[in-house]
Amino acid sequence: MKDGKLLGKVHILDIIIIFAAIAVIITAIGRFSGTEIIDFNTGSSAQLKYEVTTMAYETAYFSNLRVGDVIAEDKRELKGTIVAVEIVDAVTTIVDNNGDVITNVDPKFKRAIVLIEATGEYKNPIYSVGRQEIREGLPHFIVTETCNLSGIISKIEILE
Amino acid sequence: MKKKINFIDVIIIIGVVVVIAGAFWYFTKANGDTAVGSSNKVEITFVAEADNLQNDAVQQLKVGDILVSNGVFQDGKIQDIQISKSTEVVAIDGELIEIEIEELSKITVTIQGKANKYGPYVDLGGQEIKAGSNYYIKTDTFEAFGYVVQILEVKE
Structure with missing residues (x-):
């Protein structure tokens, strides 16, 4: 050299x-x-159908949850839509004045069960839509142009 | 001075071009999602609420008050105010009942303002406007932490 x-x-x-x-x-x-x-390891595309049960909210919070709304993340729309919305009773458990444990329908709050179909990603061994991992039992934010509601993924189906 | 471009220089130039192209592709790949770069102004009307506030404090807020954020007035104002008692659910004799809390109030306000919209993201004074999002109802004389309840209208 x-x-x-x-x-x-x-x-x-x-x-x-x-x-x-x-x-x-x-x-x-x-x-x-x-x-x-x-x-x-960029992962492959995955077609997912998953159900999110929201936390207990007053009914007015669900006014902007609409079938057909596109799911979003920050400033971008994701490839997914809300395909079904069902408002159900929220059940709560409280101890009453006699010391008995009372489990009954909450008179103040409701929950929404939201079904979402989306094209996500499967990066071994994680399914995700946007930055959110999709796994049953995991906390999840339902974000659209008008909503940002939190819940828990209560069901997941891998379509392909 | 006469300079010749040699083989090594050519390889380096190609390498640099490939790196730039690769970086551009990596940072702009869409993944099938729709990203939005520029913003536009929209007129938004929405409902926000704050709960468990001192009764006296909520009297400070008035229809027509202008929103404040980041130390400056924002292009938004209070259009309507509903004041009610805060409530909680209790169990009495085996029944779940929603009762009012006398010393605490809940305000539900309708706000109208000009917001910035970036695709599906809308913000007014730096706060995201979506049902369920945290929201500070803030004027020059009042502030309360609450939530956006409902979007009533978005006009382009």
Whole structure:
């Protein structure tokens, strides 16, 4: 090596850059061709149908939950829509003045059961729609242009 | 001075172009979702509420009061105010009953204002306007933490 040049001809920095360029080209080919030359693990598309049971809200909060509304996340719409909405009684448990445990329909609050169909992603072993993971029992925000209601995923079906 | 472009330079240029193209693709990939870059102003009318407030405090809020956020008046005002007693659910003799709390009030206000809309995201004075979102009802003389209850109208 003389003056940083291998065999007096090729500079060592040039070689490093060439290797970097080759790595980038290989990964780019892998990306665009779909072959796993280098695995980026980007996940595959998944068609999901899932049901979210909201927390207990006063009925007025459900006014903007509409069938056909597109689900959203921040400033973008996701590939998914609300396909069914059902308002149901919220059941609550309170100890009464006699010390008895009373479980009955809450006179103040209701819950909504919201069915959503969406194209999400399956990145081994996680299903997700936007940034939210989709798994039964997981807290979930139902976000549309007009709603941001929280609930729990109560059912999930993988369509494909 | 005469300079020749050699083979190494060409490879480096190609490498740089590929990196730029790759970065551009990576940061702009859509994933089938619809992202919105620019905003537009919309006229929004919505209902917000705050509960469990001191009875005296809610008297401070008046129809026509202008919203405040980030230390400045916003393009929005209180259009309607409903004051009611706060309630809670209790169990008495085996029954669940909703009772009023005398010393606490609930305000339900209708607000109209000009909001920024970025696709499905609407904000007024830096606060997201969606049913269920946290919302501070704030004027120059009053502030209460509450929630957006319902969007009544959005006009482009």
